[in-house]
Amino acid sequence: MKSFLNILFIVFFLHTVEAQFPNDIPYQSIPTPANVAFPNYLGSTIDNSVSNPIQITRITEPYNYIDGNGDPQVWYPTHEYAKTQVWNANQTLFKILTWKIIDATTYQEVQSLSGDIYPSYWSNTNPDLIWNFNENGDIKKHIVSTNTTQTVANIPGYEFVQLGPGEGNIDKNDHKVALVGKKLNGDLDIIIFNLQTLQIENTKTFVGAWGNGGLNFPNYIDWVSISQSGDYVVIMWNHNTTSQNNPYIENGNSHYGVEVYNTADMQYQNRIISYGNHGDLGYAADGDEVLVQFYGVQQDGLYMYKLNGTGSTTIIQNTDFGIDGHVSCRNINRPGWAYVTHSSSAQSGQIVAVKLDNSGTVEHFGHHFSSNTSYDQSPMAVASPNGDKICFKSDFGTGPNTNPSVVYIFISKLASALHVNENQLIDCNVYPNPTNKFIHVQCNEFIKNIAVYTITGQKVNEIQLNNTKAKINITNLKAGIYYLRVSTEKESILKKVIIQ
16 A cells, blocks of 8 residues: 555656746757767656756667568658647647657557558647648548548649648648649649638649749749748748849749748738748747748848738847757747757757747757767757647767668657656665665765755755765755655766655
8 A cells, every 4th residue: 555655646746846848048058968878769868968857758769671672671760840740739649750650658659650641740729630731632631540531622733732842831720721733834833722611712823933843842932831820821932043133033023032921812911031041930929920940041040030021030149040950830839939959069959949039038958969960860859739848850879870870759858856767877875764864875976966855846955066975964854755866967866765
């Protein structure tokens, strides 16, 4: 009976002390720490280098298979991109490409997915629904609970139809989506499709805008996406083929940079920036819809541009926010924030949530530990719908680029005060236990910090030190069960003590 009660105490404590987000603080450039343990499959490690300890859990392992020639092969499954949501609407399921659905808590397989629904996108409102926008114009619904797929509409008359291409999204209410269609003559149509009526609402043609690009990539347009509200369509023109000095000309109109159109009639509204870069569409803290992106090739920093054309804001001016990174606003249930990956270790290698105002406020979600030596190893962090956890890719510094690239999926979130590292590197002895006067702690690594918590999660004592030994006076504490969080440079571990 006592063991059962202890388990209940621990579960209650974990539930009580776990905060949802790291502290809101000014941005700090924190180098990637060394000697952080590479987690085993389904194991965790702790990044203690940032303002709050961050728990990092590895949820994938190499997939071995036999190819068509009978030869053994290895594949490292990852998620698609920073702007493609991996969690379903209520965060109970997690999708790895159009390959598998896994439980978002246990990370065990729930369902295999068919290539018939590639590419696949979670509904933003229905946790049981996956949308597919097929290149042949078919639009399909896949219901997870019944493992059934239905073609619900078809968009005819195009050589190729795509969402994005690659970087587009459905509005937050699952009402509308902006697709692009390639015509045989090289024209490009933007197609506004209503997901409720399953009908095309309107189209806009850009003559020759697909040009001689391949099926997947137009020559003059980088991506097209509907905004989260569904009120705007945003076009990022390809800065490799268009610029202010060399625009794409259509019916006498010059197109370059990032342009905004009204969804209702596809009428041009404004050009919000003359140079498009890595970015995503979200909501600013004041409620206006914005594009959040890195500035460009000549100036480091993170900026946001209001889609209604009323202005732009420098969010953070820092060399860590260069072009070698990604921006994600898939945290649709937590507006006012963007999640930014610093892909290069030279740019601190961090993942941060950035408040979308001019305060410079961030939340440090730890480091990604990727060598980033190949595109596959680019972390491309994407936040969950409520923004409390992040998915990213990493080789965890295990080596240079190979074929195939070694890379795994990790989940990063705020660590509980009582998190126990499953890949424990340090060995600590706490004695006597039970005790009524002093607690002695002795470890095989230098201790940096010891914090004492009650069973309800209240911190009652904390000491800073740089030694392998510590002596803590507990004579002022009431009798009961307490927890010690012992932190070194490598990790934090948890020890339970009983005070008599």
